[in-house]
Amino acid sequence: MVKICCIGAGYVGGPTMAVIALKCPSVEVAVVDISVPCITTWNNVEKHVCEADIVFVSVNTPTKTRGLGAGKAADLTYWESAARMIADVSKSDKIMVEKSTVPVKTAEAIERILTHNNNRINFQILSNPEFLAEGTAIEDLFKPDRVLIGGRETPGGQKAIQALKDVYAQWVPEDCIITTNLWSAELSKLAANAFLAQISSVNAMSALCEANGANVLEVSYVVGKDSMIRPKFLNASVGFGDSCFQKDILNLVYICECNGLPEVAEYWKHVIKINDYQKIRFVNRVVASMFNTVSGKKVAILGFAFKKDTGDTRETPKIDGCKGLLGDKAKLSIYDPQVNEDQIQRDLAMKKFDWAHPLHLQPMSPTGVKQVSVVWDAYTATKDAQ
Numbered sequence: 283m284v285k286i287c288c289i290g291a292g293y294v295g296g297p298t299m300a301v302i303a304l305k306c307p308s309v310e311v312a313v314v315d316i317s318v319p320c321i322t323t324w325n326n327v328e329k330h331v332c333e334a335d336i337v338f339v340s341v342n343t344p345t346k347t348r349g350l351g352a353g354k355a356a357d358l359t360y361w362e363s364a365a366r367m368i369a370d371v372s373k374s375d376k377i378m379v380e381k382s383t384v385p386v387k388t389a390e391a392i393e394r395i396l397t398h399n400n401n402r403i404n405f406q407i408l409s410n411p412e413f414l415a416e417g418t419a420i421e422d423l424f425k426p427d428r429v430l431i432g433g434r435e436t437p438g439g440q441k442a443i444q445a446l447k448d449v450y451a452q453w454v455p456e457d458c459i460i461t462t463n464l465w466s467a468e469l470s471k472l473a474a475n476a477f478l479a480q481i482s483s484v485n486a487m488s489a490l491c492e493a494n495g496a497n498v499l500e501v502s503y504v505v506g507k508d509s510m511i512r513p514k515f516l517n518a519s520v521g522f523g524d525s526c527f528q529k530d531i532l533n534l535v536y537i538c539e540c541n542g543l544p545e546v547a548e549y550w551k552h553v554i555k556i557n558d559y560q561k562i563r564f565v566n567r568v569v570a571s572m573f574n575t576v577s578g579k580k581v582a583i584l585g586f587a588f589k590k591d592t593g594d595t596r597e598t599p600k601i602d603g604c605k606g607l608l609g610d611k612a613k614l615s616i617y618d619p620q621v622n623e624d625q626i627q628r629d630l631a632m633k634k635f636d637w638a639h640p641l642h643l644q645p646m647s648p649t650g651v652k653q654v655s656v657v658w659d660a661y662t663a664t665k666d667a668q
């Protein structure tokens with residue numbers, strides 16, 4: 283009986299392990315987490331890591347807020363503590379699976395931690411980045427566009443790839459399972475999100491459309507008709523949110539800079555620059571449309587999470603939007619069926635990037651923002667809104 287343990291019971295670890303458990307009755311699955319609220323709903327940590335043949339690590343990898351690379355590099359603190367725990371408790375050979383999105387070459391550092399702390403055990407590291415989208419996580423796991431598995435080009439590495447492939451092959455068609463070398467897999471995930479975040483090109487086009495009486499919906503429809511460009515990701519917005527696009531691109535910029543590629547870093551930096559510009563442009567248009575001031579005016583905000591069907595507010599463009607309107611002394615009335623008042627007040631009061639850390643590790647939010655009310659239906663939110 284193959285035993286799988288996943289470290290990190292968040293948006294990725296939870297659904298992924300639930301689907302593996304459902305689709306692989308012959309596999310024993312356990313999920314562990316350092317968050318007590320999470321752990322009470324799952325299992326206890328070290329026992330399951332020790333007994334597992336395959337250990338997935340899907341801990342969060344937010345942007346560093348201090349030290350070398352702060353504001354760009356990935357914070358691998360959570361990863362390091364997971365790797366050290368695995369090394370400490372392991373008594374049998376293990377396959378360790380990078381499910382989190384990590385900088386390319388992270389596996390090298392993890393290998394050093396594992397072998398330095400426990401050289402009696404044979405560890406094989408695989409990169410198996412997740413491509414699920416929030417709000418459609420289960421469908422994406424049931425029918426993924428692709429499952430990507432990268433490993434060392436050694437007999438041990440190839441054996442480990444096959445062992446993981448055997449798990450996914452129990453419900454994913456063989457031709458959807460891609461195997462590569464370790465570094466290609468780690469970098470492919472960053473590349474995939476960077477390409478998706480180029481929604482900034484549509485948002486940049488929306489500014490030009492508005493300046494010339496063109497309709498960005500029509501323009502992107504025409505562009506999406508080209509069989510080489512899929513229309514699914516061409517919808518202009520107030521800017522992309524989600525906890526990963528910005529952090530993964532900033533990480534890509536940092537990696538390019540560390541590899542002496544300033545021109546490449548500059549290219550990717552502009553995807554973020556346009557995203558920030560789009561968010562500010564949206565606020566300016568709202569204020570301009572209300573005689574250049576929203577001071578004392580009630581503005582209803584319908585939806586606070588970064589997209590529908592999720593309560594995830596990490597990097598939601600609504601944070602910058604609300605802060606911009608509050609800066610112009612608006613009175614905000616916010617409604618989102620999936621986000622509670624404490625989360626909204628915490629997001630509006632916290633420093634950038636701090637909100638990307640797991641809730642139980644975030645600094646307690648200071649007192650709530652006075653001009654913000656959080657209501658439980660759209661009618662109340664919009665009542666008397668200017």
Ligand SMILES: NC(=O)C1=CN([C@@H]2O[C@H](COP(=O)(O)OP(=O)(O)OC[C@H]3O[C@@H](n4cnc5c(N)ncnc54)[C@H](O)[C@@H]3O)[C@@H](O)[C@H]2O)C=CC1
Pocket residue numbers: 289290291292293294295314315316317320340341342343360361363364381382383384412413414415416525526639640
């Ligand atoms: N959220 C998403 O839609 C996607 C996220 N990813 C990537 O997956 C990774 C995880 O993301 P999320 O699931 O959204 O993060 P999350 O913050 O929802 O979940 C991470 C969990 O790991 C736990 N954790 C942290 N350190 C731990 C440790 N040492 N031992 C045990 N548990 C620990 C935290 O308490 C938290 O519950 C990130 O690298 C992210 O970039 C990839 C694809 C999609």
Ligand SMILES: O=C(O)[C@H]1O[C@H](OP(=O)(O)OP(=O)(O)OC[C@H]2O[C@@H](n3ccc(=O)[nH]c3=O)[C@H](O)[C@@H]2O)[C@H](O)[C@@H](O)[C@@H]1O
Pocket residue numbers: 383412413414415416417475478481514515516517518519520521522523524525526527588589
């Ligand atoms: O690594 C991750 O975190 C995940 O990030 C995204 O998934 P997610 O952020 O959950 O949702 P998306 O539907 O991709 O939306 C991301 C952001 O782009 C915006 N978006 C999306 C599509 C579009 O046409 N226009 C647009 O502005 C959304 O509003 C949202 O703010 C990717 O789609 C996943 O493949 C990836 O695994």
